[in-house]
């Protein structure tokens with residue numbers, strides 16, 4: 050069994066003008082594909098680990114052979130993070146959260162805008178490369194956090210339901226050093242129906 054790039058549900062140009070075509074294409078076909086290739090290479094000589102799901106590998110990262118921990122953290126994390134990222138974006142997205150996750154956001158943070166402000170703050174203050182996340186913990190509560198590099202929240206026993214890639218490769222062609230502009234633009238392509246689906250799965 051080997052990992053494959055997940056199919057995109059939208060075309061490279063369909064997130065314009067918020068995420069440009071060239072960035073989308075390079076991000077998916079080069080960066081994400083790179084994580085896929087390196088993840089498969091890392092697991093090549095470990096047939097028993099190939100039987101496990103990626104979530105299991107990440108959740109139990111500390112129990113893996115020492116020489117695999119960094120490779121799985123970086124490339125397994127990179128694979129999982131980007132797979133989530135594409136899944137929670139769509140053309141003509143944005144607006145406000147819907148359904149039970151909308152209620153939970155208000156209950157937890159007081160208002161959608163308060164959650165959004167804290168999520169944005171986390172995204173802006175990642176030093177270097179990383180991600181801003183909305184996650185569900187083991188108690189079913191929402192947690193906001195950032196992670197460095199390609200570290201997955203799954204390694205901290207959290208289930209990510211929404212994440213924003215703030216590596217420069219995600220925005221530099223269009224936004225250069227203006228990460229805050231990219232962050233603000235990104236909310237226009239969030240697929241709230243999918244965030245709701247992920248939330249429901251996470252609290253099951």
Ligand code: MN3
Nearest residue numbers: 080214216219
């Ligand atoms: Mn990326």
